Amino acid sequence: MRIAPKPVQSFRDDFTYTNSAEAIKRFPFPFVDDEYRYTVNIEAHKPNGEDGSVYEYFLDVDEHYLSEVAERAKVLEEAEGRCLTMPHMDLACWDLVERIMLSLTEDYPEYFSLTMDGDNWTWENKLLKSKDSFIFGDSTSLPMPPLEYIGRQVQGDYAVLDQRNGDLFMDAGIVTCPADWSIAFDAGMSFSEWHGPVPIAHNEGIFDRALKYLTMLQVGSPVRRLNWTLTINARMDTSPEAYSEWGHERTSVTPENVAQKVYLRVEVQIIDRLPRSNALSINIRAYLISLEDLVTNPAWAQRMHRAMKTLPPQLIEYKGLSRFHSMIVDYLSQYDSVK
Amino acid sequence: MSTNKISVKVSAIKQVSPSIREFTFTSINEPLSTFSPGSHIIVEMTNNEKTYRNAYSLLSDPFDSSNYRIAVRLQDNSRGGSVYMHEHVQVGDEMYLSPPANLFAPQWNANKHLLLAGGVGITPFMSYLPEMQRRNCEVELHYMFHGTQTGAYEDSLKTQLGKSFFSYDSDLNNRCDIEKLIAEQPLGTHIYICGPTGLIEAAKAAAEKIDLPLTMVHYEEFSAAKPGKSFSVELKSSGKTIVVGVEESLLEALENAAVQIPNMCRGGVCGQCVCSVIDGEIEHRDNFLSADEKTLNTLIMPCVSRAQTERIILDI
Amino acid sequence: MNNEREHEATNRPFYESIEINKHSSYQLFIGELASDTLNELYETCIHYDKKQLCIAATSPDIDSDLTFFLSTAPVNTTVYIQGSEAFIWKLWQRVKVLGLVDEQIKMFQPENKQRDLFCVHCFTTTHEVTQTPALCDDCQRLLVVTEHFSKHHAAYMGYQVNAENPTEIPDPKEFT
Numbered sequence: 001m002r003i004a005p006k007p008v009q010s011f012r013d014d015f016t017y018t019n020s021a022e023a024i025k026r027f028p029f030p031f032v033d034d035e036y037r038y039t040v041n042i043e044a045h046k047p048n049g050e051d052g053s054v055y056e057y058f059l060d061v062d063e064h065y066l067s068e069v070a071e072r073a074k075v076l077e078e079a080e081g082r083c084l085t086m087p088h089m090d091l092a093c094w095d096l097v098e099r100i101m102l103s104l105t106e107d108y109p110e111y112f113s114l115t116m117d118g119d120n121w122t123w124e125n126k127l128l129k130s131k132d133s134f135i136f137g138d139s140t141s142l143p144m145p146p147l148e149y150i151g152r153q154v155q156g157d158y159a160v161l162d163q164r165n166g167d168l169f170m171d172a173g174i175v176t177c178p179a180d181w182s183i184a185f186d187a188g189m190s191f192s193e194w195h196g197p198v199p200i201a202h203n204e205g206i207f208d209r210a211l212k213y214l215t216m217l218q219v220g221s222p223v224r225r226l227n228w229t230l231t232i233n234a235r236m237d238t239s240p241e242a243y244s245e246w247g248h249e250r251t252s253v254t255p256e257n258v259a260q261k262v263y264l265r266v267e268v269q270i271i272d273r274l275p276r277s278n279a280l281s282i283n284i285r286a287y288l289i290s291l292e293d294l295v296t297n298p299a300w301a302q303r304m305h306r307a308m309k310t311l312p313p314q315l316i317e318y319k320g321l322s323r324f325h326s327m328i329v330d331y332l333s334q335y336d337s338v339k
Numbered sequence: 340m341s342t343n344k345i346s347v348k349v350s351a352i353k354q355v356s357p358s359i360r361e362f363t364f365t366s367i368n369e370p371l372s373t374f375s376p377g378s379h380i381i382v383e384m385t386n387n388e389k390t391y392r393n394a395y396s397l398l399s400d401p402f403d404s405s406n407y408r409i410a411v412r413l414q415d416n417s418r419g420g421s422v423y424m425h426e427h428v429q430v431g432d433e434m435y436l437s438p439p440a441n442l443f444a445p446q447w448n449a450n451k452h453l454l455l456a457g458g459v460g461i462t463p464f465m466s467y468l469p470e471m472q473r474r475n476c477e478v479e480l481h482y483m484f485h486g487t488q489t490g491a492y493e494d495s496l497k498t499q500l501g502k503s504f505f506s507y508d509s510d511l512n513n514r515c516d517i518e519k520l521i522a523e524q525p526l527g528t529h530i531y532i533c534g535p536t537g538l539i540e541a542a543k544a545a546a547e548k549i550d551l552p553l554t555m556v557h558y559e560e561f562s563a564a565k566p567g568k569s570f571s572v573e574l575k576s577s578g579k580t581i582v583v584g585v586e587e588s589l590l591e592a593l594e595n596a597a598v599q600i601p602n603m604c605r606g607g608v609c610g611q612c613v614c615s616v617i618d619g620e621i622e623h624r625d626n627f628l629s630a631d632e633k634t635l636n637t638l639i640m641p642c643v644s645r646a647q648t649e650r651i652i653l654d655i
Numbered sequence: 656m657n658n659e660r661e662h663e664a665t666n667r668p669f670y671e672s673i674e675i676n677k678h679s680s681y682q683l684f685i686g687e688l689a690s691d692t693l694n695e696l697y698e699t700c701i702h703y704d705k706k707q708l709c710i711a712a713t714s715p716d717i718d719s720d721l722t723f724f725l726s727t728a729p730v731n732t733t734v735y736i737q738g739s740e741a742f743i744w745k746l747w748q749r750v751k752v753l754g755l756v757d758e759q760i761k762m763f764q765p766e767n768k769q770r771d772l773f774c775v776h777c778f779t780t781t782h783e784v785t786q787t788p789a790l791c792d793d794c795q796r797l798l799v800v801t802e803h804f805s806k807h808h809a810a811y812m813g814y815q816v817n818a819e820n821p822t823e824i825p826d827p828k829e830f831t
Contacts, residue, residue, distance in 0.1 A: 196666025247818025527754020
């Protein structure tokens with residue numbers, strides 16, 4: 001079941017973020033096997049509009065909406081280079097504006113409304129108490145670039161990829177809650193280039209297959225996949241840019257506080273073909289749950305123990321878990337019938 | 340065709356040249372989606388209880404989603420798709436289309452776009468022009484046709500492009516020197532070709548001759564399945580056997596037997612419909628598999644390829 | 656973020672051996688410094704009037720030189736670039752903007768092991784870095800020089816090496 005957006009909680013400083021019982025229940029737990037392996041793991045994103053899960057609608061507006069919007073606004077105010085659009089991506093960004101506005105209006109009519117009179121559009125966001133009129137396709141009619149305008153009103157980062165020569169290029173994006181990657185640095189990179197730092201997967205041809213699949217994706221057939229990592233505290237902005245601020249938190253984990261401090265971060269990535277520009281948009285939506293909350297589901301606790309126990313060393317290192325990985329395995333072992 | 344096929348009505352038909360017929364489709368239920376320049380749709384044609392599917396480029400302005408327009412050339416040696424379109428389809432008919440898909444998008448970062456169109460190959464370029472003009476691109480269109488058969492849209496293109504439009508009517512012995520045209524282009528010109536195989540090969544050869552990388556040469560070939568001798572196909576998973584008729588492609592035969600295979604171009608180019616072959620010899624007619632893959636006989640592109648032997652077994 | 660990241664996961668460019676595009680109508684050779692290799696290659700090009708040699712060290716404004724030479728260049732131009740890695744990719748960026756595609760840009764294996772380092776904290780690029788970790792010229796953070804390379808920045812990504820624990824500073828390692 002979906003809970004309406006609740007008042008703003010924080011993803012930094014005092015970390016007032018909490019998950020309701022319902023949020024825990026619908027959390028997108030990513031581990032399907034007892035042993036974690038890299039796969040392409042792409043599946044069709046076919047929202048059914050009825051099951052209350054995070055996949056119920058094309059985009060998931062949940063109890064954390066106001067908190068995430070506030071956090072994004074803070075990051076954009078304090079940090080440079082988090083929202084970027086190369087000039088040739090203007091059309092793709094307008095494609096994205098349309099896609100987001102139409103789907104939010106259809107799926108959450110109580111929160112959003114859109115009226116279209118030819119190219120004269122009026123968009124109302126009742127959650128943020130805003131109402132704006134603009135000319136669709138005319139970037140001068142918006143108070144800020146279209147990607148930033150709509151990005152400030154959705155949960156999750158966006159990467160907008162230009163498709164050329166059978167490859168995908170990171171030519172636009174708004175990135176305020178990344179799992180350790182920088183759009184300022186990665187701007188303009190091709191698919192395999194921005195995946196450069198990921199260990200293991202290259203040799204297994206995973207990225208080649210994924211690229212072939214994604215370049216053939218058609219309008220109206222979005223797909224999704226999951227990524228996961230572990231974060232210390234309920235921190236959204238774990239960007240390389242801010243590493244000087246959050247890096248030290250990794251040394252603050254002890255066997256006594258591991259359940260409260262360590263959060264499982266699951267990224268639901270929704271990949272969608274944009275009609276006018278033929279670009280691909282990726283919504284990268286981060287869901288956070290503390291280990292303490294996670295273990296209230298015994299099946300998850302056991303599987304999490306096994307997945308963490310069998311994690312290859314390169315992945316532990318790549319995901320930055322070295323300092324606390326064994327503490328996690330120890331803590332979770334109490335929930336596993338097999339130690 | 341995926342499950343999101345669109346229901347449309349034929350709202351207008353125009354004979355734009357002796358062998359080219361233009362069709363306008365408007366939506367019946369959901370509004371039509373906008374599309375990107377270079378997109379095509381797949382049109383479903385049902386004749387004598389068999390369903391054929393052919394891909395056609397959209398020639399209309401991508402921003403105007405009130406209708407989709409395609410132009411169909413009457414082909415010799417066709418399975419009947421173009422004949423069906425020319426002789427059976429009437430204004431008011433209801434048809435099914437796939438949503439637009441794009442295998443021929445412009446290279447927007449080019450300094451200049453050189454468009455070479457042969458006959459009905461003019462169609463995707465007509466969907467390029469509105470967006471290219473909106474972006475103030477440098478464009479040049481060279482249109483080659485047989486005046487008595489395939490020349491269409493010449494006047495409107497001349498009006499639209501002025502000095503950037505060049506036409507070559509082979510019936511009047513007016514021909515384009517492709518080698519010279521390509522060699523004299525300035526830095527950063529990307530070359531696009533849509534038309535008969537001969538035109539595409541000529542352009543590629545001209546590029547190779549001057550060490551111009553083929554990543555600057557973009558082409559779309561209108562290849563559709565051609566007829567061939569009948570053969571049977573056994574499906575491993577169900578043990579079912581299907582007979583592929585002379586006029587239908589293997590892909591169409593599978594679809595008619597309710598076996599869905601992913602597909603996009605219907606012309607042996609994009610690789611989407613690839614199937615594994617367990618037994619039998621294949622007559623490869625596609626442009627996707629490598630020479631080695633074709634010799635191994637373990638893969639087939641069912642949209643265009645057929646069987647050499649009377650029977651093949653597919654791993655589906 | 657890791658203090659001892661392995662060097663296997665990388666997007667570092669790979670430099671192929673240089674082959675002249677014999678039928679290219681315009682051959683432009685660009686070097687950071689004058690060199691025998693570049694001179695020899697320039698001399699072997701048969702068409703005297705359809706080639707040009709450009710040395711950054713002796714040109715007052717390499718950027719406007721390139722713009723000038725390429726403004727009348729034909730579609731089948733080839734450019735050959737020699738120098739440090741950062742120089743090569745800065746020039747790559749420049750000639751791409753002018754219209755060349757990747758296959759028309761041939762790059763020599765970089766002359767030395769020096770790298771440009773992009774500080775992901777303050778977005779400054781520090782030049783001629785020879786070892787990891789290295790100090791950011793602007794914000795003075797000590798940065799790990801990763802193997803994550805950006806062609807557009809012509810630099811490797813650097814992040815603070817001791818953000819987790821200020822006392823953990825790895826021994827310097829020269830690039831191999």
